[in-house]
Amino acid sequence: MVDEAVIKHILESLHLGGWQYHPCVGSTNDLALAWAKQGAPDWSLVLADTQTTGRGRAGRQWVTQPGSALAISLVLRPTPAEEVHIPRFTALAALGLVRALEQRGLRAKLKWPNDVLLAGQKAAGVLVEADWQGERLDALVVGMGVNVTPESVPEPDQLRYPAISVSDIYGAPVDRWELLRDILLEMMALRRSLPEETFLEAWNNALAFRGDWVRFRQPGGEPQRVKILRVGSEGALLYETKEGHTESALAGEILMAYN
Numbered sequence: 001m002v003d004e005a006v007i008k009h010i011l012e013s014l015h016l017g018g019w020q021y022h023p024c025v026g027s028t029n030d031l032a033l034a035w036a037k038q039g040a041p042d043w044s045l046v047l048a049d050t051q052t053t054g055r056g057r058a059g060r061q062w063v064t065q066p067g068s069a070l071a072i073s074l075v076l077r078p079t080p081a082e083e084v085h086i087p088r089f090t091a092l093a094a095l096g097l098v099r100a101l102e103q104r105g106l107r108a109k110l111k112w113p114n115d116v117l118l119a120g121q122k123a124a125g126v127l128v129e130a131d132w133q134g135e136r137l138d139a140l141v142v143g144m145g146v147n148v149t150p151e152s153v154p155e156p157d158q159l160r161y162p163a164i165s166v167s168d169i170y171g172a173p174v175d176r177w178e179l180l181r182d183i184l185l186e187m188m189a190l191r192r193s194l195p196e197e198t199f200l201e202a203w204n205n206a207l208a209f210r211g212d213w214v215r216f217r218q219p220g221g222e223p224q225r226v227k228i229l230r231v232g233s234e235g236a237l238l239y240e241t242k243e244g245h246t247e248s249a250l251a252g253e254i255l256m257a258y259n
Helices: 004-014 028-037 088-102 166-170 176-191 197-205
Strands: 018-025 044-055 061-064 069-076 108-111 115-118 121-133 136-147 213-217 224-231 237-241 246-249 253-257
Touching (some): 004 018, 004 176, 018 028, 028 044, 028 136, 069 176, 088 108, 088 115, 088 121, 088 136, 088 176, 088 197, 115 166, 136 176, 197 224
Parallel strands (some): 018 044
Antiparallel strands (some): 044 061, 044 069, 069 136, 108 115, 115 121, 121 136, 213 224, 213 253, 237 246
């Protein structure tokens, strides 16, 4: 049983635009998108205990079991300076989690483009969706799911990439609402530098497999062996081919690392 008074106590000091808690929803992103269309202020938060039809990247499903994970979506309204760096909002959420985990002595990495890894296994994913008013970007919805307890990790036959929970690595129970507070505080601090070079440096410093050879597949293509170099200024992945050429990708998936 979730005590909403505990959530209220933890969130009230953050000066959010507003927040909604739901015991069970289909998708927090859907609720946040609808709220954005109704005028939800910047930093409005939707969170749920259970999520049954959450979305991952490329149309994949993200299910949140009761009491086991964080399922959240934020309504963010980019400033003119931020609008030219929309791909960075995915890293904003991921880096917020990375830094919140650092406070707990855990070293996490960002698996391009939208996953957070602990001990080389997926602990969280981010999905950013946009609300357009004609040709004008009105708001972004930044959704994130975090595996907090072992119960949040799907069965192996349901996984495309090995997964783990924060508690598994921490070695003790982790309070998910305190983790949420720390994620949001770190995101708020990081957002101040989002248009700047320092933000890109932070993204690259946390980039998983940097300098490593991996199997990488772009949409509609065959897996290829490439060396991860860095993330470019607009969020593209820069990599080296086996022929020694530097190329970039705006979309794709790292399937595995080579030893």
